[in-house]
Amino acid sequence: MKKLTQYVHAIAADIATGGPWATSSSLVADFHARKGEESREILLDELAHGRAPVEPASQDDAISITLRVQEAHERGCARAALRLLAAVLNGLGEQGPVYASDFARYQKILADLSREEIILLATILRHYGTGRDDLGQPVSADGIRENVAAELVPKVFRSERHVNAFWASVQRTGLLMQGTSIDDVGAPMPSPLLFEIAELASFENVLRREGETI
Numbered sequence: 001m002k003k004l005t006q007y008v009h010a011i012a013a014d015i016a017t018g019g020p021w022a023t024s025s026s027l028v029a030d031f032h033a034r035k036g037e038e039s040r041e042i043l044l045d046e047l048a049h050g051r052a053p054v055e056p057a058s059q060d061d062a063i064s065i066t067l068r069v070q071e072a073h074e075r076g077c078a079r080a081a082l083r084l085l086a087a088v089l090n091g092l093g094e095q096g097p098v099y100a101s102d103f104a105r106y107q108k109i110l111a112d113l114s115r116e117e118i119i120l121l122a123t124i125l126r127h128y129g130t131g132r133d134d135l136g137q138p139v140s141a142d143g144i145r146e147n148v149a150a151e152l153v154p155k156v157f158r159s160e161r162h163v164n165a166f167w168a169s170v171q172r173t174g175l176l177m178q179g180t181s182i183d184d185v186g187a188p189m190p191s192p193l194l195f196e197i198a199e200l201a202s203f204e205n206v207l208r209r210e211g212e213t214i
Helices: 004-016 026-047 059-074 079-093 100-110 115-130 141-152 160-173 192-200 203-209
Strands: none
Touching: 004 026, 004 059, 026 059, 026 079, 026 203, 059 079, 059 100, 079 100, 079 115, 079 192, 079 203, 100 192, 115 141, 115 160, 115 192, 115 203, 141 160
16 A cells, blocks of 8 residues: 555645646746645654654545645645654554544534644643643643643733733633533633644644644
8 A cells, every 4th residue: 555655745745837727827837846846854753753654545635634734834834734644644543544534523623723833732631631830730721721821821812811812812622611510610721622633643742843832
């Protein structure tokens, strides 16, 4: 079975010699070609960090996955989000051949994340993973939010109110959710979906490869 990286190179050659935008104006065609090259560079670089080569379930799946990554980049997807998508591909690849439909499930969510939101999620996951203060006592949801704000202000966010605003904005993705019991009242916390994605890809490793220090 061919590896995804082989398909990526083949698709690049196809586009370069007259792909789907060959009839577009030179301005648009140049844009597609440039964004395609940039997205493939990030995709191939991140795939190189995988534990094993990613194998698409079929040629159609490989094409769909590659073009989805390129489309996300063309629509202004943050570089960190683009790299996170590639990291998720690595995670999916460890489970077996990758179907475009499985990748699309995560692509629709992650491609919409800003750099700041990815940094916030990585920091929340790290603090939530500990879940205890220096004395070993459990930390509440609001306590975790305070610790996250203390770490990211002013390095990433201008103020704690900005942290809270981004914290609220991420809820649109389903990656953070409000608790459903009386004991869960407070800041929205990681959802099962976020933990699922975190098992596929390390948010912190992705950010480090983008030159972010958190």
